[in-house]
Amino acid sequence: MSDPLQQVFGLASLQLFASTELVLSHGALERFPAFMREGAMESTESLCKVYTGNLEVAKGSVVDGIQTGVNGVHPTALLKLGLTVFFPDLRRLLPKSNEWLRGLEASLGLPECSSLMAFANAAGSGLSLHHDRYDQLFFQIRGQKRFQYAPNGYVENPDVQFSPNGHAHPDFARSYRGGFPLTSEEVLKKPFQSVELLPGSAFFMPSGTWHTTAEQRTDSLSLVVAVRAPSYLDLLKNLLSHYASQAPAWRARPYGAWSAEPSVAQAPEHELARLMSDLGERLKRLPAGDAFKAWSAHGFTIGTQSEYVTSQRFERFIRLPNSSVLFEDDATLSKLRCTVLSGPTNRPQAQMVLGIEPEARPLVDWILASHAAFTPAALCEALPDYEPAEVETLLSWLARAALIRPLPAPEWDEG
Numbered sequence: 001m002s003d004p005l006q007q008v009f010g011l012a013s014l015q016l017f018a019s020t021e022l023v024l025s026h027g028a029l030e031r032f033p034a035f036m037r038e039g040a041m042e043s044t045e046s047l048c049k050v051y052t053g054n055l056e057v058a059k060g061s062v063v064d065g066i067q068t069g070v071n072g073v074h075p076t077a078l079l080k081l082g083l084t085v086f087f088p089d090l091r092r093l094l095p096k097s098n099e100w101l102r103g104l105e106a107s108l109g110l111p112e113c114s115s116l117m118a119f120a121n122a123a124g125s126g127l128s129l130h131h132d133r134y135d136q137l138f139f140q141i142r143g144q145k146r147f148q149y150a151p152n153g154y155v156e157n158p159d160v161q162f163s164p165n166g167h168a169h170p171d172f173a174r175s176y177r178g179g180f181p182l183t184s185e186e187v188l189k190k191p192f193q194s195v196e197l198l199p200g201s202a203f204f205m206p207s208g209t210w211h212t213t214a215e216q217r218t219d220s221l222s223l224v225v226a227v228r229a230p231s232y233l234d235l236l237k238n239l240l241s242h243y244a245s246q247a248p249a250w251r252a253r254p255y256g257a258w259s260a261e262p263s264v265a266q267a268p269e270h271e272l273a274r275l276m277s278d279l280g281e282r283l284k285r286l287p288a289g290d291a292f293k294a295w296s297a298h299g300f301t302i303g304t305q306s307e308y309v310t311s312q313r314f315e316r317f318i319r320l321p322n323s324s325v326l327f328e329d330d331a332t333l334s335k336l337r338c339t340v341l342s343g344p345t346n347r348p349q350a351q352m353v354l355g356i357e358p359e360a361r362p363l364v365d366w367i368l369a370s371h372a373a374f375t376p377a378a379l380c381e382a383l384p385d386y387e388p389a390e391v392e393t394l395l396s397w398l399a400r401a402a403l404i405r406p407l408p409a410p411e412w413d414e415g
Contacts, residue, residue, distance in 0.1 A: 012107070051075060111299060129214075131210050140222050157175075323403045
């Protein structure tokens with residue numbers, strides 16, 4: 001798969017996203033993928049006509065403005081009121097964008113984490129000064145837009161969205177504990193640059209870049225791709241959750257910890273200190289690579305990843321009790337048709353059909369009879385006629401079908 005940004009920026013995606021400054025590229029609109037400029041994106045009117053999802057609106061000056069969600073109002077009406085309309089998710093409306101987004105993630109060496117949004121600006125509207133949490137790609141589709149920006153200057157890699165005139169995010173202090181601007185006017189004293197964007201203009205903007213689009217001169221339509229890549233801390237927290245939660249001591253409740261009596265609170269404090277000390281030693285032995293696999297596996301489980309990575313290998317799996325299998329011979333393909341039913345049982349379950357060799361049915365039957373987590377090695381030991389590589393492949397597809405689920409962290413050793 002070719003790098004989707006090479007044609008637009010003349011740079012590989014990894015090289016582009018390594019930049020700590022905004023990277024701007026002007027050119028013909030036709031160099032953008034067709035889904036960005038045809039169909040629903042042919043005009044603002046076309047987008048408003050077919051869009052049915054959630055909406056947000058914004059308006060204000062550079063130093064003072066608001067962005068908020070709205071319901072029950074057609075986007076065309078909002079634009080006639082002179083507002084900026086934000087379309088938060090276009091992936092269903094533009095299905096051909098999904099292949100492009102997956103290609104972008106593959107070029108960046110990331111799991112599924114990007115989203116596609118649009119801003120339609122009425123003349124006089126725009127967003128007040130702020131910065132965003134994630135790296136973004138911006139594509140000007142229709143009309144002209146003035147974009148003003150400046151480097152952050154206060155903090156590196158702020159993992160939070162922030163505007164001096166807006167509500168402080170609960171995580172604000174983590175990034176800005178060393179200093180922050182009290183007002184937008186203070187930020188505007190920085191060396192801001194202003195660029196005029198025309199159809200075919202595009203830029204990469206690192207997270208934390210101050211910017212504003214307030215008080216636009218004309219109507220315009222823009223697409224934005226937010227790449228919500230996990231941080232190293234996100235990866236570690238997810239891995240530790242899967243790892244430490246295997247231990248009964250970590251799952252215990254700290255009753256008494258908030259007691260006003262020091263003698264009562266002391267015991268849970270000492271217990272947590274013991275657990276933290278033990279975990280610190282264990283961390284040194286945890287394979288770092290497991291954190292990336294655990295992120296993908298957990299994402300598939302909770303639905304943030306649409307595809308299970310069948311090439312990944314795990315040491316342990318567990319059969320899901322709410323899933324089941326229906327077997328049927330397929331004489332045409334000389335295969336055994338396995339229909340896996342999975343998901344909540346209070347509604348029709350999801351179905352996935354797998355075609356396996358009839359000789360592999362004992363493997364599935366063994367899994368169906370299991371009552372605890374198991375390893376591929378244990379399955380091969382119980383049924384030694386099967387090659388380990390074949391077993392691993394079958395387990396990956398059964399995990400994709402949600403008959404089983406990987407345990408993505410190493411076994412917790414009580415010793």
